[in-house]
Amino acid sequence: MAPLGLETPVHYVLIACALAGVYVVGKVFYNIFLHPLRSFPGPFLWKISPIFRHYRLAQGDLPIYMKELHAKYGPIVRISPYELAFSDPQAWKDIYGHRHNGEPEFPKYDGFYRAVDNIPRGIINHFREEHSLLRRQLSHGFSDRSMQLQEPIIGSYVDLLIRRLREQCADGSTPLNMREWLNWTTFDVIGDLGFGSAFGCLEKSDYHPWVRLVTNSLRQTAFMMALSDMKLKPVIRMILKLKKLAITDNQALVREKLRQRIESGVERPDFVEGLIKQKEKGNLDFMQVAANSNTLIIAGSETTATLLSGAVYLLTTNPDKLEKLTQEVRSAFKNDDEITLLSVGKLSYMLACLNESLRRYPPVPTGMPRQSPKGGANVLGKYIAEGTVMAVWQYAINHDANHWTDPYAFAPERFLGDPKYKNDKLDAMQPFSVGPRNCIGRNLAYAEMRLILARIIYNFDLKVADDSRNWINQPVYTLWDKPALNIYLKPVAR
Incomplete structure (x- = not known):
């Protein structure tokens, strides 16, 4: 039997890998079958992780490819586990337009508008x-x-x-x-x-x-x-x-x-x-x-x-x-x-x-x-x-x-x-x-x-x-x- 001091770290690594694997599988299962956006159509892999969306961004053709996605899946497309894209004139009014009867405004997404968060907010990203x-x-x-x-x-x-x-x-x-x-x-x-x-x-x-x-x-x-x-x-x-x-x-x-x-x-x-x-x-x-x-x-x-x-x-x-x-x-x-x-x-x-x-x-x-x-x-x-x-x-x-x-x-x-x-x-x-x-x-x-x-x-x-x-x-x-x-x-x- 190997000394405990050599054996334990290996066990910890194996346990960590197992837990990480369980987390990833669980996250994938949740995003596909349990997530609130599960009913919206979109590319299968894009529902699992945002990395596939950002790969197209890095390729320099994401906005052009988005047109193809709408042609395939319709006016609402799920393009990441937590993001939807819209192609309909009414969506401009529903998402960006004036709210009525006390309805709250759709806030701007800080992941896009405030990627560098040590800069004071301005007219683009302020509350x-x-x-x-x-x-x-x-x-x-x-x-x-x-x-x-x-x-x-x-x-x-x-x-x-x-x-x-x-x-x-x-x-x-x-x-x-x-x-x-x-x-x-x-x-x-x-x-x-x-x-x-x-x-x-x-x-x-x-x-x-x-x-x-x-x-x-x-x-x-x-x-x-x-x-x-x-x-x-x-x-x-x-x-x-x-x-x-x-x-x-x-x-x-x-x-x-x-x-x-x-x-x-x-x-x-x-x-x-x-x-x-x-x-x-x-x-x-x-x-x-x-x-x-x-x-x-x-x-x-x-x-x-x-x-x-x-x-x-x-x-x-x-x-x-x-x-x-x-x-x-x-x-x-x-x-x-x-x-x-x-x-x-x-x-x-x-x-x-x-x-x-x-x-x-x-x-x-x-x-x-x-x-x-x-x-x-x-x-x-x-x-x-x-x-x-x-x-x-x-x-x-x-x-x-x-x-x-x-x-x-x-x-x-x-x-x-x-x-x-x-x-x-x-x-x-x-x-x-x-x-x-x-x-x-x-x-x-x-x-x-x-x-x-x-x-x-x-x-x-x-x-x-x-x-x-x-x-x-x-x-x-x-x-x-x-x-x-x-x-x-x-x-x-x-």
Whole structure:
């Protein structure tokens, strides 16, 4: 017989392995046969563990694959032991909409919105009452009056964009990477509106180091979200302690820029003026203002540039639509000075093109998850147990043949009452979400996108380069991982 000191550890290991095996088998049995979500259809392995869902996320095709799952299993799909995905217009209202008769709001899922939990909560992930206060404080920066005051700021960068594009494509023989030029424009605009100083991207024809940090931090955050969703937040904390990440560097730069903005003492019609005033009143501390400023930088730049890139690609690969839009823009204005944030509002086909671009290439193609409130709730007439994670996945619902005629066609006419698309469910597409937490910057985003696209089309003839004809087939890690978008621009002679 082996000495007790050598034998016992082996026994402990065997017992631990046996217990672990019993736990895993029991968990699998519970998730399949006893879990409150057991009656909802979905891939068998995905019901067992969230790791299979996150594998598709790591592959970069989860939102696209979600469309296939809905085609196979229907409007409600179980995509992890505790998560449901929805593809139905009514689900937007049931999950995200205003609640009535004292019904509790569906809270945001912290596993997604607060993967890194040492950062103060902001307008994106704050609790209901605090969110309402923050929204009121920020709303002045997105009002019609503020937009009028902001127009000279935004217009100056669009002017600079047009000048720089003319310098780069004098003879129209060399394609330009429009992904970069559009990114540079929106980051310069948001830098000025957010902190009173531009990134200088357009001036230097290059990315500011901060812009690179923002891009890298978005990718890292997607990884952190996956860990958080699998209940591995201790691993996130360990990573943040052991490794210097773009996430923390970006936060440090935001705080530095914010201090400069506050110390300048200048009142401007920008996004953070209201937050700074609340800080002065003692209603917010510096870190809360910084967290919200960081949100504004990302939400007001990356998503706008992404949508414009998608619109340029979809228009140049559909020359008949581009020609129709070109005629509308060039017949509406006599010169560049007439193209303003206000005047672009009369371009109906332009708006239809942007809406169709939002449908085909949503800047946030994933789901924005909520949780079923205490006591559970009904969604699409089905009872959903308390704590269930749920979302409408934008790419999937935007391409669902149950809601759209020819879902993969680029057809702005579907938003203009064309009889061919009379059965389309336009309310299935909600790129700015719905309800009390919908995007506060929706009106500004539309105006900015119309202004930039109108100025480009007024000044240049566009043609996609051969190496970018399949540009839209790209991976997505929460946000799209956009490759170069090479476009020939030929200046219009006037």
